[in-house]
Amino acid sequence: MFADPAAFLAAAADLLGLRGLTTDPDLLAPWLTDWRGRFTGRALGLASPASTAEVSALVRLCAEHGVPIVPQGGNSGMSGGATPDGTGGALLLSLRRMDTVRRFDVEARRITCDAGMILENLHHAAEAEGLRFALTLGGKGSATVGGLISTNAGGTQVLRHGSMRAQVLGIEAVLADGSVYDALTPLKKDNRGFDLKQLLIGSEGTLGIVTAATLALVPAVAERVVAWCAVPSLQVARRLLLHCDDALGTTLEGFEVMPRASVEAVLNYLPTARAPLAGDHAWHVLVEAVADKAGAAVLRDQVEAAIAGAFEAGLVEDAVFSANEAQAEAFWTIRDSVAPAERAKGPAMQHDISVPVELMPDFVDHASAKVEAAFPGVEAVAFGHLGDGNVHFHAIAPAGSDYVSWQETTGKEISSLVNDMVTEWGGSISAEHGIGQLKVGELERLGDPVALAMLRQVKQALDPRGLLNPGKLVRPAAQAG
Amino acid sequence: MFADPAAFLAAAADLLGLRGLTTDPDLLAPWLTDWRGRFTGRALGLASPASTAEVSALVRLCAEHGVPIVPQGGNSGMSGGATPDGTGGALLLSLRRMDTVRRFDVEARRITCDAGMILENLHHAAEAEGLRFALTLGGKGSATVGGLISTNAGGTQVLRHGSMRAQVLGIEAVLADGSVYDALTPLKKDNRGFDLKQLLIGSEGTLGIVTAATLALVPAVAERVVAWCAVPSLQVARRLLLHCDDALGTTLEGFEVMPRASVEAVLNYLPTARAPLAGDHAWHVLVEAVADKAGAAVLRDQVEAAIAGAFEAGLVEDAVFSANEAQAEAFWTIRDSVAPAERAKGPAMQHDISVPVELMPDFVDHASAKVEAAFPGVEAVAFGHLGDGNVHFHAIAPAGSDYVSWQETTGKEISSLVNDMVTEWGGSISAEHGIGQLKVGELERLGDPVALAMLRQVKQALDPRGLLNPGKLVRPAAQAG
Numbered sequence: 001m002f003a004d005p006a007a008f009l010a011a012a013a014d015l016l017g018l019r020g021l022t023t024d025p026d027l028l029a030p031w032l033t034d035w036r037g038r039f040t041g042r043a044l045g046l047a048s049p050a051s052t053a054e055v056s057a058l059v060r061l062c063a064e065h066g067v068p069i070v071p072q073g074g075n076s077g078m079s080g081g082a083t084p085d086g087t088g089g090a091l092l093l094s095l096r097r098m099d100t101v102r103r104f105d106v107e108a109r110r111i112t113c114d115a116g117m118i119l120e121n122l123h124h125a126a127e128a129e130g131l132r133f134a135l136t137l138g139g140k141g142s143a144t145v146g147g148l149i150s151t152n153a154g155g156t157q158v159l160r161h162g163s164m165r166a167q168v169l170g171i172e173a174v175l176a177d178g179s180v181y182d183a184l185t186p187l188k189k190d191n192r193g194f195d196l197k198q199l200l201i202g203s204e205g206t207l208g209i210v211t212a213a214t215l216a217l218v219p220a221v222a223e224r225v226v227a228w229c230a231v232p233s234l235q236v237a238r239r240l241l242l243h244c245d246d247a248l249g250t251t252l253e254g255f256e257v258m259p260r261a262s263v264e265a266v267l268n269y270l271p272t273a274r275a276p277l278a279g280d281h282a283w284h285v286l287v288e289a290v291a292d293k294a295g296a297a298v299l300r301d302q303v304e305a306a307i308a309g310a311f312e313a314g315l316v317e318d319a320v321f322s323a324n325e326a327q328a329e330a331f332w333t334i335r336d337s338v339a340p341a342e343r344a345k346g347p348a349m350q351h352d353i354s355v356p357v358e359l360m361p362d363f364v365d366h367a368s369a370k371v372e373a374a375f376p377g378v379e380a381v382a383f384g385h386l387g388d389g390n391v392h393f394h395a396i397a398p399a400g401s402d403y404v405s406w407q408e409t410t411g412k413e414i415s416s417l418v419n420d421m422v423t424e425w426g427g428s429i430s431a432e433h434g435i436g437q438l439k440v441g442e443l444e445r446l447g448d449p450v451a452l453a454m455l456r457q458v459k460q461a462l463d464p465r466g467l468l469n470p471g472k473l474v475r476p477a478a479q480a481g
Numbered sequence: 482m483f484a485d486p487a488a489f490l491a492a493a494a495d496l497l498g499l500r501g502l503t504t505d506p507d508l509l510a511p512w513l514t515d516w517r518g519r520f521t522g523r524a525l526g527l528a529s530p531a532s533t534a535e536v537s538a539l540v541r542l543c544a545e546h547g548v549p550i551v552p553q554g555g556n557s558g559m560s561g562g563a564t565p566d567g568t569g570g571a572l573l574l575s576l577r578r579m580d581t582v583r584r585f586d587v588e589a590r591r592i593t594c595d596a597g598m599i600l601e602n603l604h605h606a607a608e609a610e611g612l613r614f615a616l617t618l619g620g621k622g623s624a625t626v627g628g629l630i631s632t633n634a635g636g637t638q639v640l641r642h643g644s645m646r647a648q649v650l651g652i653e654a655v656l657a658d659g660s661v662y663d664a665l666t667p668l669k670k671d672n673r674g675f676d677l678k679q680l681l682i683g684s685e686g687t688l689g690i691v692t693a694a695t696l697a698l699v700p701a702v703a704e705r706v707v708a709w710c711a712v713p714s715l716q717v718a719r720r721l722l723l724h725c726d727d728a729l730g731t732t733l734e735g736f737e738v739m740p741r742a743s744v745e746a747v748l749n750y751l752p753t754a755r756a757p758l759a760g761d762h763a764w765h766v767l768v769e770a771v772a773d774k775a776g777a778a779v780l781r782d783q784v785e786a787a788i789a790g791a792f793e794a795g796l797v798e799d800a801v802f803s804a805n806e807a808q809a810e811a812f813w814t815i816r817d818s819v820a821p822a823e824r825a826k827g828p829a830m831q832h833d834i835s836v837p838v839e840l841m842p843d844f845v846d847h848a849s850a851k852v853e854a855a856f857p858g859v860e861a862v863a864f865g866h867l868g869d870g871n872v873h874f875h876a877i878a879p880a881g882s883d884y885v886s887w888q889e890t891t892g893k894e895i896s897s898l899v900n901d902m903v904t905e906w907g908g909s910i911s912a913e914h915g916i917g918q919l920k921v922g923e924l925e926r927l928g929d930p931v932a933l934a935m936l937r938q939v940k941q942a943l944d945p946r947g948l949l950n951p952g953k954l955v956r957p958a959a960q961a962g
Binding site for chain 2: 165180182188219432433434455461462
């Protein structure tokens with residue numbers, strides 16, 4: 001099928017022009033390795049089309065020449081979903097030149113933008129009009145709208161606002177044959193068949209290339225209060241979550257948990273950080289409540305009353321409230337520094353997992369004990385979005401381990417054990433980071449065969465030649481490893 | 482493929498037992514015509530399996546014998562999606578014997594129930610635990626969970642709580658080959674590939690048969706206030722919606738509009754109904770605000786302040802508030818009686834349409850004028866869910882028209898014109914009622930060819946022999962009429 005790379009590249013260069021295509025190894029190199037340095041691949045070249053029409057024409061050209069396409073957003077994914085394989089036969093496709101706002105309807109709180117728009121720029125665009133794009137995450141300076149949609153990204157606001165899926169009102173995508181699926185018009189109700197937009201969200205570029213989206217905005221934050229609470233166990237943290245949910249309703253935006261060890265790790269890692277609470281506490285909870293201008297005046301009283309009630313109910317050992325934005329930010333800095341602080345401790349296997357929210361406390365206890373018993377010297381740490389039933393479960397190698405060999409041997413065994421337990425508890429081996437190439441084998445090993453068959457049938461139907469991001473997320477049964 | 486109906490029925494009888502299968506014409510008859518009497522079909526028999534395992538075995542049997550299956554919920558759909566065709570070769574499949582609550586997690590506000598559960602019973606089950614299933618609609622006494630999911634039903638709470646899609650946390654379905662897709666476990670975050678659950682929602686039984694679901698519940702309503710407002714135009718009604726959205730935030734649950742003529746029609750139709758407001762007003766708006774116990778105390782003040790603000794801003798000519806539940810119900814009775822009151826006027830073509838919310842006022846003016854000009858004597862009436870950009874657009878036949886012939890001639894021309902205009906304005910020819918067999922031809926005529934191709938590819942992939950609800954929603958290109 002694939003005849004002549006030179007002929008393909010010449011045709012692509014004609015189509016895209018000088019700025020639209022490069023094969024220069026120096027220019028390509030940064031995009032051939034994922035940002036965590038786990039995967040490195042090769043590519044025929046890097047295409048950067050300037051419009052949906054160019055993406056469409058390019059995909060048609062790839063189809064003619066049988067050239068696989070690897071779409072890449074900000075290259076800040078966690079699962080190697082945007083890194084090509086080692087064959088060098090694929091074209092890397094970046095939408096970074098497509099980063100404009102196509103339409104901004106302030107009154108209706110909606111924005112339509114190209115898929116290459118960077119999340120932080122989207123935040124700024126919304127803020128400039130007194131609005132807010134609710135989803136945010138660590139990689140906001142590089143993550144793009146297209147990447148966020150393709151991975152159905154999560155973040156810290158999911159509890160209240162949902163994952164990326166919940167922000168998407170409309171979508172435009174180029175399909176495997178180059179045709180353009182245009183469903184950008186935002187209709188609150190539309191029952192013309194099953195929702196194809198939903199199929200593209202979270203498909204990691206395997207069913208189509210998202211080129212634009214219409215996104216929901218919410219009113220700007222007028223007030224926020226962060227409470228830092230100490231609780232004796234994750235089970236109590238879960239009870240505190242239910243209590244806050246009742247008392248705070250839709251103002252509750254964040255509910256993040258950290259064990260003692262993680263907070264200590266951050267205090268060692270960040271010399272400027274101070275412990276929010278005195279005393280020794282097994283678990284820490286960051287509770288964030290947010291109000292727009294309609295609810296701003298009463299928010300602080302609400303949060304203080306909610307936490308006071310929790311204290312009376314014996315759910316909280318101690319608590320402190322942010323008095324201003326700087327303190328709120330300082331609390332979040334501690335939370336956001338857990339991952340790097342844990343990484344600084346040494347090599348670790350990281351697992352982005354979910355189980356039903358109510359099972360999470362017992363799961364963490366169970367899985368931690370099991371990992372630490374089976375692999376002496378390994379330390380298990382879980383932290384993150386308890387409100388979403390999603391924690392990041394890290395297994396830290398014994399001091400002095402050689403990362404590369406540990407990861408390839410013991411590390412893999414640990415991950416296999418963790419994924420087994422997650423599956424047994426009815427959970428997901430990828431809560432928010434996607435499958436990419438990192439977890440495609442584990443998904444094949446542990447996924448429900450009925451679901452796997454459906455994934456493959458849909459993939460085969462929409463990309464029969466397998467040219468869209470091959471090897472990621474869903475592979476033909478024959479290639480499953 | 483289809484060899485011997487008698488052999489199939491004998492095998493099905495063996496499988497399902499006496500209560501599980503009937504071929505008695507008297508027992509079959511009520512289910513062979515849709516409740517509005519628009520479509521009548523024939524069927525081999527009516528199967529009523531008692532469990533998912535029986536559904537699975539039955540679907541396998543149908544696949545072996547090449548027997549098409551028409552799943553049916555409460556037989557209260559609006560588009561003939563649950564009525565078999567006239568060939569008599571299909572098996573009608575009802576889940577009415579599967580109507581139990583499988584699991585109720587009150588604390589987590591979730592319920593898992595069989596697909597045959599009737600909506601009203603679900604409401605009662607939730608209420609008994611101080612909770613609420615937010616979606617409701619006129620057919621709640623017959624509509625089933627499976628039917629609501631398969632049609633992605635709407636209703637009057639969509640503005641705040643979304644369509645059925647938004648209530649579904651998990652799903653179980655039997656696929657075309659009889660395999661059981663079990664995704665009932667509710668995970669707030671799960672990025673193991675594109676979301677297959679979303680594909681089944683709204684697929685009208687063409688991709689699988691929903692057998693159970695895990696649904697989200699919300700806190701019970703502790704207080705509600707309904708304001709009945711008069712406004713001079715739909716454009717002003719839209720401004721009032723934006724105002725209420727700002728002032729009431731998440732307490733705003735309903736925003737329904739009715740023209741003068743519809744309110745008059747109800748007052749004639751329901752002798753006990755009284756006009757909420759004195760004076761003559763071009764448009765009426767029902768604004769509903771709802772609070773759980775956390776917000777109950779301040780709700781009335783909030784609503785009164787919001788409407789007072791609207792009055793000062795010149796958005797409202799007059800307004801009255803429900804003083805108690807009985808008055809709130811009385812206001813809703815007027816709203817809910819618009820459809821039957823309009824029907825009592827005489828034959829009409831009804832269109833369940835949506836456009837972007839902000840375009841709806843101008844669309845209604847434009848479409849009404851165009852229909853009334855093109856078809857002298859016809860009266861165009863639009864009413865419904867302005868907050869969702871969804872109105873029911875009725876074109877009432879001139880007095881004395883013969884319904885059957887008018888519907889088949891002028892009526893079809895009117896619908897064609899309305900659907901053309903909706904498509905031109907970027908809207909949907911089916912906002913909440915689905916496609917079924919009623920609109921399958923219009924969808925083929927007016928749908929985006931790229932989207933139609935995707936629908937067919939997915940259908941072909943998941944139901945290659947076309948045995949699941951054939952002729953509804955998506956037909957092979959060769960059969961498109």
